[in-house]
Amino acid sequence: MHREDFPMLKSDIIYLDNGATSLKPQCVIAKQVDYYENYSANAHRGDYDISYKVDLEYENVRDLVKEFIGAKRKEEIVFTSGTTDSLNLIVNGFFSNLLEAGDEILITKTEHASNVMPWFRIAGETGAVIKYIPLDDNYFVTMENVKKAITPKTKVISLAEITNVIGDIRPIKEITTYAHERDIFVVVDGAQSIPHLKTNVSDTDIDFLAFSAHKMLGPTGVGVLYAKYELMQNIEPVNLGGGMNESFDSPDKMVLKEIPARLEAGTPNIAGVIGLGEAIRYINKIGMDEISKYEKNLRSYLIEKLVKIPHIDILNLEADSGIVAFNVDGIFSEDVAYYLNKYGICVRAGNHCAKLTKDVVGVTNSVRVSLYFYNTETEIDNLVELLKDKDKILKEMF
Amino acid sequence: MDAEIKREILLENSQNPFHKEEINDAKYIKVNSNNPNCIDNIDLNILIEDGKIKDIKFIGEACAISTASTSIMIKNLIGKTIAEAKTYINNFSNMCNEEAYTEDNLNEALAFQDIYKQNNRKNCALLPYKGIIKALEEYEK
Known part of the structure; x- marks a missing residue:
């Protein structure tokens, strides 16, 4: 649906790599061009009209994000360069001061690199220990296993709401309630969930949330860090510099601004943030429930067809997001992707930055189809038709 | 070639x-070769004795082009002296990079004659060669 809004869809490609990044609607592109063409000044320096307009537009997006994720205050929203940046800020700016030797950090083996590596490093530096929540037969996180994995030493649980290979939707609210009863922090990697699912941080009560604009129709290079107000105040800035200080006279006399400015040193990605705002308006107009419903149906349509192909092995048959990971028996995933590319179909092959996943799934790489609301049943028909004939793949994969 | x-x-x-x-033999030189832009990743085990390549085995995961290239490279290199191997490697690289080369001794490797037309696949074909060059450097150290 709404395909006419996307300039990229005027070409012949079939874009099925939305887990990597989404396409951008014309309005998001135009909104950024408008900034560059008509009021291209810096933010927070409202000495003249166009600079003041930048401030208004930029800060307006903070309100939009706040509403979009159901946060309570705009100070709970900090703009970053993306999910990776947000997660690193959470780990290095908050948990680095909190974790002590022996404390346990709870993650899973299906997390993306960005929700693993920062924790690995901080564990090395503080003596904290990484623990993994066991996954069930479908590689899902169950409440039962979360309970089993928590110990009196658990300090933080950090999970993707939807993982980028298995695509399972985690019971975040239930996990958070249980964790908070034990004074455990909950960090959510929302990169794959925010674009596809209604998110309400006040309802789930999570402590931290990280996500990117570019997977939700917005520009690259922009992301969001959400933290509860009192926690945000305790995040140490990793970057110091312009825009985040009140004054500085000597090493022991640096006065920093209040949040969120304190955590946004340097000239921000103004065009990107403004573009993100437009993406949120656009999504709101369509309605997130509408998007989720459409994608769910499309996934069922794809699965129904794929299961009928004997040489296709689906890794995440039972997952309920728009992510479908599979392999063609005896053919390396990248070769399948190269073959599909010859027909203008864009899919991702590889380990998808989730390199621990192989430990549990037993498969090191896969082909991943990730859907968005502008994908269609016709596109899926084309994909399935090409996958049906294994001899054709073998013949044309070089 | 057709x-x-x-x-x-x-x-x-x-x-x-x-x-x-797989081979676990201390006499073999072991090198890894991978492409940073994809998941191709192979380990080569090379046995060099008396200045000659006596044996090569490999394991790992790689696309069809990389795997085929490794297989063919091994067939072509076994039995060659270091000097002959270097000539062969240069010649194959030249073919992939659209530079002057000779068809002599390439045998099945001629199947990669047109690989230069696919810039993103060229590195797949050259993957095992990156590894073997490392191994020869190690041997000559």
């Missing part, structure tokens, strides 16, 4: 690669 024959060579060598087997 396109259909090329395809058959690539298919055969990727589906049934030559010397794709």
Whole structure:
């Protein structure tokens, strides 16, 4: 649906790599061009009209994000360069001061690199220990296993709401309630969930949330860090510099601004943030429930067809997001992707930055189809038709 | 070489690669070769004795082009002296990079004659060669 809004869809490609990044609607592109063409000044320096307009537009997006994720205050929203940046800020700016030797950090083996590596490093530096929540037969996180994995030493649980290979939707609210009863922090990697699912941080009560604009129709290079107000105040800035200080006279006399400015040193990605705002308006107009419903149906349509192909092995048959990971028996995933590319179909092959996943799934790489609301049943028909004939793949994969 | 024959060579060598087997022998030089932009990742084990390549085996995961290229490279290199091997490697690289080369001694590797047209696949074909160059450097150290 709404395909006419996307300039990229005027070409012949079939874009099925939305887990990597989404396409951008014309309005998001135009909104950024408008900034560059008509009021291209810096933010927070409202000495003249166009600079003041930048401030208004930029800060307006903070309100939009706040509403979009159901946060309570705009100070709970900090703009970053993306999910990776947000997660690193959470780990290095908050948990680095909190974790002590022996404390346990709870993650899973299906997390993306960005929700693993920062924790690995901080564990090395503080003596904290990484623990993994066991996954069930479908590689899902169950409440039962979360309970089993928590110990009196658990300090933080950090999970993707939807993982980028298995695509399972985690019971975040239930996990958070249980964790908070034990004074455990909950960090959510929302990169794959925010674009596809209604998110309400006040309802789930999570402590931290990280996500990117570019997977939700917005520009690259922009992301969001959400933290509860009192926690945000305790995040140490990793970057110091312009825009985040009140004054500085000597090493022991640096006065920093209040949040969120304190955590946004340097000239921000103004065009990107403004573009993100437009993406949120656009999504709101369509309605997130509408998007989720459409994608769910499309996934069922794809699965129904794929299961009928004997040489296709689906890794995440039972997952309920728009992510479908599979392999063609005896053919390396990248070769399948190269073959599909010859027909203008864009899919991702590889380990998808989730390199621990192989430990549990037993498969090191896969082909991943990730859907968005502008994908269609016709596109899926084309994909399935090409996958049906294994001899054709073998013949044309070089 | 006819396109259909090329395809058959690539298919055969990727589906049934030559010397794709594990070996744990201290006499072998072990090197890894991977492409940073994809997940191709192979380990080569090379046995050099008396200045001659006596044996090469490989394991790992790689696309059909990389796997076929490794298989064919191994067939072509076993039995060659270091000097002969270097000439062969240079010649193959030249072919992939659209530079002057000779068809002599390339044998099945001629199936990669047109690989220069696919810039993103060229590195797949050259993957095992990166590894073997490392191994020869190590041997000569």
